[in-house]
Every structure is written in structure tokens, then in C-alpha cells.
Amino acid sequence: MTTPNVLTPHVPVMLLATLAAAAAQAASDPAVPSQKNLEPAVRKYLEERGDFCLGKFEWPIAVGADDRQARSNNAVQMPVLEKLGLVTVADAAHDPTIQEYSLTDAGKKYYLAKPAVTLNSAGQKIKHQGDLCPVKLKLDKVLSWEPLTVIDGQAQTTVTYTYKIEKSASWAQNEEVRKVFPMLARVLDHPGTQHLVQLFAWSGHGWVAVTPGG
Secondary structure, X not given: OOOOOOOOOOOOXXXXXXXXXXXXXHHHOOOOOOHHHHHHHHHHHHHHHOEEOOXXXXXXXXXXXXXXXXXXXXXXXXXXXXXXXXXXXXXXXXXXXXXXXXXXXXXXXXXXXXXXXXXXOOOOEEEEOOEEOXXXXXXXXXXXXXXXXXXXXXEEEEEEEEEEEEEEOHHHHOHHHHHHXXXXXXXXXXXXXXXXXXXXXXXXXXXXXOOOOX
């Protein structure tokens, strides 16, 4: 009695070996984005970089006559922070028409001395040594992600998520602060509903956030 062939005659042995090799290769390829592997990546990103800051990098901050006339951000924001005891003001020694605002001890509690990189309007990278950061965010949930793209040989995806407020300075809820820092007010008003997006890349071991500083 002839022993039946365990291989289908329509699938040659060489093809099966090729498929097995392809399966093994797939196991070492970048992980397919999923709720399971993206949530830890976003959570880690927010743990490390989830501070909501006000863009007040270098102190003291000078406000001149032109700033006051144009009602620049610093011209309208600094007096509000002064009222709250977060900054003090003095005339510049070289020009009494220029006011220089410096952080008080109370304000320094919210200055995060952590190197960061931002992009200016021309797309140039600007390095900063710190910023004034009254709010810390944490992950609420990952909502969605874009199909994988490959840039310079690296798999990437853009993730959309919502956040919770982990902690917030009490002065961040001050009505005058909310008025002159509208983005801060928006972040505080919409945890769990406002969508944030972040680019992630496959490192070979997991998904990591792509930031201007690398």
C-alpha cells in the first residue's frame, strides 16, 4: 500500500520553504501599528514630553515701546503674569523705555529646564534650554493611526489621540491668563475630546515619537 504524500502535489517543496522564509522575515519586520503597541508609545512620549508650555524660553523677557504699541504677545501676557506674582518687571538699564520681566521664585517653579527644539515659521530648528510649563498631559486613548509610510528606509505612522490633565498650576485657570493664553485655555477645557496628533517611527524595537530634536 502506497503511503500518501503529506504534501499537496500543487505546492512544491521549494515553494513551501520560500513561504516559511517569508513568514520568518515578516516576524522581524516593523510591527504593524495597533492599539496594543501604539498606546505604550504614546504614553511614554507624554511622560517625557507631555508638558504644555507657553513658549517663554529665554528670560528676562524684554518688552519695548514697539511691542506695547503692537500689543505683541509678550506685551499683553507679561503684565498678567506680573499680577499673579510669577514675574517682576524693571526698566532696562540701557533703555528706560524697555521693560524687562524676570521670573520670581514662584514663577521658577514652573520653568522646566529641559532642552527642547522647536521649528520657526521658516522650518528652521531652534534650540531652547527650557520653557514655562503650567500643565502636564497624559494619555486618554489612542483613536486612530495612518497607514504605514516609509521615509528614508524607516516605517512611520501618524497617531491621533486624546489626553487627560495629569496636573495643572492653579494660576492657569485664572480668567486673565486664559484670555491672553487662548491655547492654554483650549487645552484645559477639552481633555478627552480634543484630538492631538504625533508622528511615530519604528525603531527596530518599538514605536518612538519623531520630534524636531530627534
